[in-house]
Amino acid sequence: MSEARLTAAIKVMEEQGADALLVIGLVNIRYLSGFTGSEAALFLTVEDRILVCDSRYTLQASGEAACCTVVEFARKLDGISTLARERACRRIAFDSEKTSVASLKALSDAMPDVEFIPIADQLDQLRAIKSPEEVRAIEFSAEVASSAFKKLLSTIRPGTSERALALELEMMMRLGGADEKAFDFIVASGERGALPHGRPTEKLLKSGEFVTFDFGACCNGYNSDETATVAIGEPDKRLLEVYRVVKEAHDLALAAVKPGIECSVLDNIARSHIKSCGYGDYFGHGLGHGVGLEIHEMPTLSGRSLQSVEEGMIITVEPGVYIPGLGGVRIEDMVLVTAAGCRILSSVDKELIYC
Secondary structure, three states, X not given: OHHHHHHHHHHHHHHOOOOEEEEOOHHHHHHHHOOOOOOOEEEEOOOOEEEEEOOOOHHHHHHHOOOOEEEEOOOHHHHHHHHHHHOOOOEEEEEHHHOOHHHHHHHHHHOOOOEEXXXXXXXXXXXXXXXXXXXXXXXXXXXXXXXXXXHHHHHOOOOOEHHHHHHHHHHHHHHOOOOEEOOOOEEEEHHHHHOOOOOOOOOEOOOOOEEEEEEOEEEOOEEOOEEEEEEOOOOOHHHHHHHHHHHHHHHHHHHHOOXXXXXXXXXXXXXXXXXXXXXXXXXXXXXXXXXXXXXXXXXXXXXXXOOEOOOOOEEEEOOEEEEOOOEEEEOEEEEEEEOOEEEEOOOOOOOOEEO
């Protein structure tokens, strides 16, 4: 698998007319080579597949990146410049989305005769279509997260703090098999539900409120992402109306997912419904995004996206309405795009749950 991925990356390099491809972003290094350490560089040419690392990772890299030649250098920059000089490289493509300005300057200073060619998102595009092994890994992460949340439901009650629930959810995920949480959870109750990215606080839950939970697990490097909004007791009728509208938008968009549909069209399906119900001003973010080794990957589901959905992609569908002074609702499922449409990977029931 790594050899096929490396071949695809080298093809991207050749399309840019470059002599070599330098990959510094750790996520792309992992995807292409299998190496999971925290410091390395991948140097690729038509003939070479070289992983540059220091002595801390030589043994690990030799085991994980079997498709690559592992070259040890005390300083990564020295290793890269030596390899480029030995091969008389004049044009080196690099993963610009993952390379800092400081790193690029250091490379340019070390190799003043080399032209560095930014590859904006071509490597990220390679990761958009998931292999069967990746699908299974993400399915496992999704099951760990959903199962933990279902167990958490019995502890959601008035008087419990948002922060306590977030900590309990993370613990349940880790006990269920997660290596770590996929991102900082969102737990936003009452009026704080109007914050799309409301981090958990010491605020105590109250009867009559909605609580939005955005959560995910990371297992073996692969992430999941799911959002559920639950009711504490009997909520305000306006909140129930908002929930109905968001759920309908969510269901309409899910039903439309299929290979070939434009991401902007999917976004518009959900957005148009929310707008037709009078809440268009309260849905500000995009409909969703890809998920994989990173929690936000290609494609991006928004009105500005120029991409289309393809079989094998794993995406989120997560419309929301956020009303200052009242609260908010977001409903999110993660799905695998199939030839026939899509298959939902997250498993928390998205009908309104009363706690």
